[in-house]
Amino acid sequence: MTAIEWFDYTGVVVFAIAGVFxxxxxxxDAFGALVLAYVTCLGGGTxxxxxxxxxxxxxxxxxSYLWIILITSLITFFLIRDVKKxxxxxxxxxxxxxxxxxxxxxxxxxxxxxxxxxxxxxxVITAVGGGMIRDVLSNQPPLIFHNQEIYATxxxxxxxxxxxxxxxxxxxxxxxxxxxAFIFMIRLVSIRMNLKMPRVTADKGLKRK
Amino acid sequence: MTAIEWFDYTGVVVFAIAGVFxxxxxxxDAFGALVLAYVTCLGGGTxxxxxxxxxxxxxxxxxSYLWIILITSLITFFLIRDVKKxxxxxxxxxxxxxxxxxxxxxxxxxxxxxxxxxxxxxxVITAVGGGMIRDVLSNQPPLIFHNQEIYATxxxxxxxxxxxxxxxxxxxxxxxxxxxAFIFMIRLVSIRMNLKMPRVTADKGLKRK
Amino acid sequence: MTAIEWFDYTGVVVFAIAGVFxxxxxxxDAFGALVLAYVTCLGGGTxxxxxxxxxxxxxxxxxSYLWIILITSLITFFLIRDVKKxxxxxxxxxxxxxxxxxxxxxxxxxxxxxxxxxxxxxxVITAVGGGMIRDVLSNQPPLIFHNQEIYATxxxxxxxxxxxxxxxxxxxxxxxxxxxAFIFMIRLVSIRMNLKMPRVTADKGLKRK
Numbered sequence: 001m002t003a004i005e006w007f008d009y010t011g012v013v014v015f016a017i018a019g020v021f022x023x024x025x026x027x028x029d030a031f032g033a034l035v036l037a038y039v040t041c042l043g044g045g046t047x048x049x050x051x052x053x054x055x056x057x058x059x060x061x062x063x064s065y066l067w068i069i070l071i072t073s074l075i076t077f078f079l080i081r082d083v084k085k086x087x088x089x090x091x092x093x094x095x096x097x098x099x100x101x102x103x104x105x106x107x108x109x110x111x112x113x114x115x116x117x118x119x120x121x122x123x124v125i126t127a128v129g130g131g132m133i134r135d136v137l138s139n140q141p142p143l144i145f146h147n148q149e150i151y152a153t154x155x156x157x158x159x160x161x162x163x164x165x166x167x168x169x170x171x172x173x174x175x176x177x178x179x180x181a182f183i184f185m186i187r188l189v190s191i192r193m194n195l196k197m198p199r200v201t202a203d204k205g206l207k208r209k
Numbered sequence: 210m211t212a213i214e215w216f217d218y219t220g221v222v223v224f225a226i227a228g229v230f231x232x233x234x235x236x237x238d239a240f241g242a243l244v245l246a247y248v249t250c251l252g253g254g255t256x257x258x259x260x261x262x263x264x265x266x267x268x269x270x271x272x273s274y275l276w277i278i279l280i281t282s283l284i285t286f287f288l289i290r291d292v293k294k295x296x297x298x299x300x301x302x303x304x305x306x307x308x309x310x311x312x313x314x315x316x317x318x319x320x321x322x323x324x325x326x327x328x329x330x331x332x333v334i335t336a337v338g339g340g341m342i343r344d345v346l347s348n349q350p351p352l353i354f355h356n357q358e359i360y361a362t363x364x365x366x367x368x369x370x371x372x373x374x375x376x377x378x379x380x381x382x383x384x385x386x387x388x389x390a391f392i393f394m395i396r397l398v399s400i401r402m403n404l405k406m407p408r409v410t411a412d413k414g415l416k417r418k
Numbered sequence: 419m420t421a422i423e424w425f426d427y428t429g430v431v432v433f434a435i436a437g438v439f440x441x442x443x444x445x446x447d448a449f450g451a452l453v454l455a456y457v458t459c460l461g462g463g464t465x466x467x468x469x470x471x472x473x474x475x476x477x478x479x480x481x482s483y484l485w486i487i488l489i490t491s492l493i494t495f496f497l498i499r500d501v502k503k504x505x506x507x508x509x510x511x512x513x514x515x516x517x518x519x520x521x522x523x524x525x526x527x528x529x530x531x532x533x534x535x536x537x538x539x540x541x542v543i544t545a546v547g548g549g550m551i552r553d554v555l556s557n558q559p560p561l562i563f564h565n566q567e568i569y570a571t572x573x574x575x576x577x578x579x580x581x582x583x584x585x586x587x588x589x590x591x592x593x594x595x596x597x598x599a600f601i602f603m604i605r606l607v608s609i610r611m612n613l614k615m616p617r618v619t620a621d622k623g624l625k626r627k
Contacts, residue, residue: 051464201445264470
């Protein structure tokens with residue numbers, strides 16, 4: 001198992017837990033909670049693979065995704081009070097996942113010869129698409145459209161760095177590590193320093209609060 | 210016309226009626242009601258065909274789907290009070306449709322050589338995906354995430370039976386009939402006996418009510 | 419640049435502005451506003467290309483879409499009060515866009531040899547799909563399901579005219595101009611004369627108000 005795979009599966013565990021808690025907050029039944037766990041984990045990559053005409057979709061080729069999500073969800077169902085205690089620390093593996101999924105999305109698109117703009121968009125979709133679908137299925141406006149956090153923006157910045165380093169001529173492995181580390185750092189620094197995206201308002205345009 | 214086709218089209222009529230009533234409850238206009246009818250009927254199979262990279266989508270090849278939905282919707286528009294009287298009995302053809310669509314989804318995926326886990330997921334998506342999209346387009350949380358009914362779970366169980374009987378070595382036609390009958394029976398028994406899925410809550414995990 | 423391309427890009431500018439204002443009304447942050455702008459402009463054509471198994475999606479081939487939307491959104495962010503003043507006049511280029519996108523959707527599908535029914539549906543999806551996704555992502559029921567306006571219906575009528583004129587044997591360019599002009603006229607006449615689609619209600623069926 002490569003380092004990317006290891007981080008990938010860790011991210012899946014964290015995203016599945018987030019999906020189950022999102023369902024629990026809305027008092028969904030066990031089926032709804034399972035769907036939200038799956039959608040949070042697999043939704044972004046699925047949109048990416050559909051847009052890139054990649055068949056089979058990644059989770060059809062590697063069934064471990066399906067099983068990891070199922071087992072994580074069942075454990076969370078039965079040990080929800082214990083899992084709840086680790087929730088405040090999940091922003092760290094979540095930030096790692098954010099970096100890894102952006103990188104995977106960019107790599108898959110770059111391998112198809114697509115231009116950098118498209119690759120970066122695919123990276124962002126891979127990283128944040130699942131959470132968006134989860135929110136839509138929970139009948140909520142997507143959190144990342146409202147919470148003003150530096151989340152998708154971190155992915156965008158990481159995507160920019162990826163292609164910048166490519167042009168500079170760094171070797172691939174260093175670029176990959178740098179991209180993930182950069183997204184991770186932006187995310188953590190923005191949380192620590194409470195950096196916020198501006199809001200858009202119809203009367204004043206961009207506003208800080 | 211085969212028995213599967215006959216049941217398929219009957220299911221389409223029932224799902225189209227459900228779509229129009231869903232629109233009527235929210236006082237949508239005639240265009241919105243038509244879209245909900247189409248989406249309820251064709252949404253699940255469309256997601257399946259897109260994920261399986263099947264082109265043309267099933268309703269592009271067999272235009273009778275489009276016409277059956279249009280005619281059913283128009284009749285429902287004009288005779289809505291009469292159609293309303295048969296609503297309490299529609300759970301029976303709805304349960305048949307559930308079984309048939311799960312079977313069709315499984316068959317299509319199995320024909321592509323996909324593993325059983327993926328086939329079962331495609332069966333469930335075919336059967337319940339349309340209703341989910343309809344609820345999202347109606348700005349409602351999907352009913353099947355909240356109502357605790359044995360609905361998608363019946364499809365999952367039917368999918369399990371399908372592959373169990375395959376391994377046992379039964380012949381195809383018997384497997385198909387058994388799968389649909391099994392889903393139908395689970396659905397009806399669960400309604401009759403008021404069987405419920407547990408809820409997931411953030412403080413206590415799984416709860417019966 | 420052909421006339422169709424020119425109108426296409428103009429439509430993109432108008433749809434992007436509509437997306438940003440939709441976000442501003444809900445006080446979304448800048449990332450949410452950008453996503454809504456992109457989704458309003460590109461959503462319909464993306465659904466169409468995915469359903470038609472067209473890869474690369476149109477905006478992956480012609481990157482000017484991405485840049486026009488970005489620049490329009492940024493200008494709208496910073497000059498929102500000025501842009502607001504032109505909003506009451508945008509229904510005119512919006513009606514042109516409606517016609518153009520319906521035509522593009524029909525043409526793309528007809529070029530694949532699909533039957534007229536499917537082509538018309540693809541035309542409507544191209545024209546109104548983006549606005550629908552935008553509303554879903556804003557946690558709102560799609561406006562065109564509720565507002566009783568002659569909007570998607572104008573696209574349907576235009577699609578009908580397209581194939582009628584084809585059967586009559588007119589030349590292609592005249593058909594294209596007639597289709598767009600017809601949709602544009604229906605839209606403007608229906609606004610001016612306050613023509614409305616009926617509602618569907620569960621107790622009385624179709625109702626004028």
